Amino acid sequence: MKLPSDAKINAYLDAVPAANRINFVQLPNDQIPLPGSNPRKFFPLYIESHKPHVKAAVAKLLHSESASDDSPRLSGFVFDMFWSLGLMFHAHALYDDQNMHTAELKDSDTELEVPSLINPIPAKVLPSTYLEKDWSMIVFEQARRARRVKGIVVNSFMELE
Template sequence: MKKAELVFIPRPSISHLVSTVEVAKLLVDRDERLSITFLIMKINFDPKVDTFIDSVSTARNRIRFNHLTKYEPDPNQPNNFFVSLIESQKPNVKEEVSRLVSRSESSPGLPTLAGFVLDKFCTSMIDVANEFGVPSYIFLTSSAASLGLQFYVQALHDEQKVDPTEFKGSDAELVMPCLANPLPAKLLPSVMLNKKMAANSHQSS
């Protein structure tokens, strides 16, 4: 019976980590051949994160957590902090995964690397997965309605050339396939109504 290992890379915040770990629990409970290693990027000391990780490590022996080297942000580039964080951690991720692969190759009974599961904010780690020749899967920690809203607003921008920031303070209502009721446009997430932040979002989409 062949064993498999997935590498999970969540966004380094308690809200994203908890929902991602819950999915990992479901996966290992469904198949005893599966093991999961989380690669944790640490920014600031957060006792909630450490306490949560300790509790999961104690309860699940097929879910492990490896902490990557702490990233020191560049104070001169505050707007690019998260992009810089992900890019700086690529060598550390590659090193950790190389260790997993080496252990697996030296002991046939250990699980083999099967893929990466990435937070939507960590998609540039697909490059690392490609180097190991394994697939990448994106896990969205928010709801399906939230994803549908993002697709809807992106389509407005790309296909109908509508600037979503024009909805700020508007009385218009938006009818979206992902929502049961019309959404007042002025209640769109603030990032979509801020010209600078919205421009960065569209460029990265």
């Protein structure tokens, strides 16, 4: 799924050569309104609009897999939201367990001690999704969902990043 507002990343994804170990499946983009001022309405609509495309792509992969003995086996999905999973879990824990919202750190000199990072991270370099209340609530919901998955792939080579 390509975000409609991120031309730089979309151009990079279009330029990535087909690797023999990873198959990138590009999903169609539905025409939905851009985020505007309410990302809490945009993001769920964006995800919902892609569910039929994901189901169709998986069905196609499974069908081609069963039709040929030499076709690659579907092993999993890589979902990359361009943020550190450790940071996402930590920010969510701060919100749920300590009633502290990362949006309160906007323009602050505070440094966060994130368990998955060696050094503290200055709040002023947090991704903007953590510093805006509406977007950060989406991040926290994604953290809740990520905790329920059966496995997580950690980037182990540059081509995934």
